[in-house]
Amino acid sequence: MKSGKVYVVGTGPGAVDLLTIRAVEALKKCEMVIGYHLYVNQIIDLLVEDKQEVVYSAMGREVERCRQAVDEAARGKDVALVSGGDPGIYGMAGILLQVAQEKNPSPAVEIISGVTAASEAAAVLGAPLTHDFSIISLSDLLTPWEVIEKRLRAAAEADFVIVIYNPRSHGRSDLLYRAREIIMGYRSPENAVGMVRRAGREDQQHWQTNLEGLEQLIEQADMATILIIGNSKTYWQQGRMITPRGYEL
Ligand SMILES: C[S@@+](CC[C@H](N)C(=O)[O-])C[C@H]1O[C@@H](n2cnc3c(N)ncnc32)[C@H](O)[C@@H]1O
Helix, strand or coil, X not given: CCCCEEEEEECECCCHHHCCXXXXXXXXXXXXXXXXXXHHHHHHHHCCCCCCEEEEECCCXXXXXXXHHHHHHHCCCCEEEEECECCCCCCCHHHHHHHHHHCCCCXXXXXXXXXCHHHHHHHHHXXXXXXXXXXXXXXXXXXXXXXXXXXXXXXXXXXXXXXXXXXXXXXXXXXXXXXXXXXXXXXXXXXXXXXXXXXXXXXXXXXXXXXXXXXXXXXXXXXXXXXXXXXXXXXXXXXXXXXXXXXXX
């Protein structure tokens, strides 16, 4: 029997032309595609008709999804486990490796990186990530809020550009209000902020603001929104958010 392999495929921010060629090739050659239904729907047209078995999975079923991918690979199938954005950034790569390593023998695994939401949002806004930055998720489903707060304080104090993923964890907007308050404890109200909803997709929206103005925008943030809080040198000019790297002009 041939041995199967699990490909953990990053599907980018939600537009097919933002998948890598490597990701598309992996999807086409696999015999089974497993993923959260929204991500599978985004790439369904790339699959080879009648070739792949497609398994749609629900939110919260991540461990089961990985077990199924690993079991099918153990039975000899090449399986694509799809993961939005980059699978190594709040994605399926970690849990898949943990599940695969529990299995004896563990199947071969290949992780195929993808365009993460931060990269695409930065491209939409201008060039806000051209200096040191930190990425913080406000989701307190798997991380205690005290840990999130501690990281927000540290990043704000150290003057990192701060990228915020999951600004609305289980639909709650209070987390973003609290994160803004914390960051404002270390930064000026004029500190540049950019917000992007559905980056890279047809119905993408973005906003130019600062920490003061962010308060008025928070209710517009949803589960497909990302924020980039500039550092103290970041500025908006002609609608573009720029973090200078230090070059002399
Ligand atoms: C569980 S994380 C997954 C991140 C993904 N692995 C990545 O690399 O982009 C989900 C969060 O990513 C962000 N996100 C994903 N796609 C996005 C998009 N197209 N536009 C804006 N934010 C996005 C949102 O903050 C969302 O709440």
